[in-house]
Amino acid sequence: MKGPRSRGAIRVRPGRPIRLSAIDPDSTGGFEGKDAARVSLDKDLDRLRERQRLLYADGRHALLVVLQAMDTGGKDGTIRHVLSGLNPVACVVTSFKVPSAEELAHDFLWRIHKAVPPNGVIGVFNRSHYEDVLVVRVHQLVSPAVWKARYEQINQFERILSENGVRIVKIYLHISKGEQKRRLLARLDEPAKRWKFSMADLAERKLWDKYMDAYEHMIRNTSTAEAPWYVLPADNKWFARLVMSTVIIDVLDRLDLEFPKFDRPALRSMKRMRKTLRAE
Numbered sequence: 407m408k409g410p411r412s413r414g415a416i417r418v419r420p421g422r423p424i425r426l427s428a429i430d431p432d433s434t435g436g437f438e439g440k441d442a443a444r445v446s447l448d449k450d451l452d453r454l455r456e457r458q459r460l461l462y463a464d465g466r467h468a469l470l471v472v473l474q475a476m477d478t479g480g481k482d483g484t485i486r487h488v489l490s491g492l493n494p495v496a497c498v499v500t501s502f503k504v505p506s507a508e509e510l511a512h513d514f515l516w517r518i519h520k521a522v523p524p525n526g527v528i529g530v531f532n533r534s535h536y537e538d539v540l541v542v543r544v545h546q547l548v549s550p551a552v553w554k555a556r557y558e559q560i561n562q563f564e565r566i567l568s569e570n571g572v573r574i575v576k577i578y579l580h581i582s583k584g585e586q587k588r589r590l591l592a593r594l595d596e597p598a599k600r601w602k603f604s605m606a607d608l609a610e611r612k613l614w615d616k617y618m619d620a621y622e623h624m625i626r627n628t629s630t631a632e633a634p635w636y637v638l639p640a641d642n643k644w645f646a647r648l649v650m651s652t653v654i655i656d657v658l659d660r661l662d663l664e665f666p667k668f669d670r671p672a673l674r675s676m677k678r679m680r681k682t683l684r685a686e
């Protein structure tokens with residue numbers, strides 16, 4: 407079931423069954439607590455900044471981070487922390503909500519494809535095309551034949567993207583039902599968090615087991631070599647942030663990014679330009 411780990415993240419090997427109930431959402435990968443992880447997170451954020459500059463300068467690849475989680479799973483906070491300090495020019499976050507009438511009149515990947523980041527840019531999907539095999543399945547918004555066919559459609563779509571320079575990392579923030587209860591209560595208790603609460607959250611919570619089944623099935627059918635799923639223990643927000651930054655750095659490191667190279671004639675003309683500028 408388990409694949410290679412990036413500091414506590416579980417990379418799901420293609421075709422392997424996974425059991426979410428066997429993965430501890432409360433794991434902290436050996437870190438004692440938030441303060442102990444602070445130095446590592448700060449270092450990671452610096453490394454991420456460096457890699458982002460290189461991705462932008464290199465210009466041959468985009469990075470797409472797909473984020474999925476149950477309500478209160480920590481998607482927004484993780485995005486806020488992990489992307490803090492990155493160059494906003496080369497970073498785009500897209501949140502996918504209930505599809506509009508126009509979006510529903512198209513194939514489910516229409517709105518997704520438009521949001522794929524261009525070369526040089528890090529794109530994050532806050533929810534994604536995976537809702538079209540999750541919420542849609544749990545609420546029976548389409549027939550089983552329709553959502554089942556989407557696994558292969560998604561795999562093909564992601565293959566096309568990856569063959570065209572888009573590196574895809576898919577992250578599932580794994581929280582426990584108990585932690586969700588704590589976070590929902592915090593949203594009700596704390597005035598500054600109330601705006602995040604939605605009545606629908608409680609209805610969705612009742613469907614927890616159905617969602618877990620849908621997530622397991624979806625991860626098993628769509629974790630591919632070119633676009634793997636990572637399951638991140640996320641009951642501890644600080645740990646999920648740390649692990650997510652590490653996963654992204656690892657992926658960027660494997661891209662062999664480099665600053666553009668210049669041939670001799672280009673270097674010679676730069677030399678001339680330098681001379682001209684200096685003499686000005």
Ligand code: AMP
Nearest residue numbers: 477502503504505533534537538541542
């Ligand atoms: P939030 O992330 O709290 O802003 O909520 C967004 C809502 O949009 C969630 O309840 C999602 O399940 C829902 N949503 C996102 N994509 C889809 C989709 N393709 N079909 C139906 N509902 C969706």
Ligand code: MG
Nearest residue numbers: 477478602604
């Ligand atoms: Mg919500």
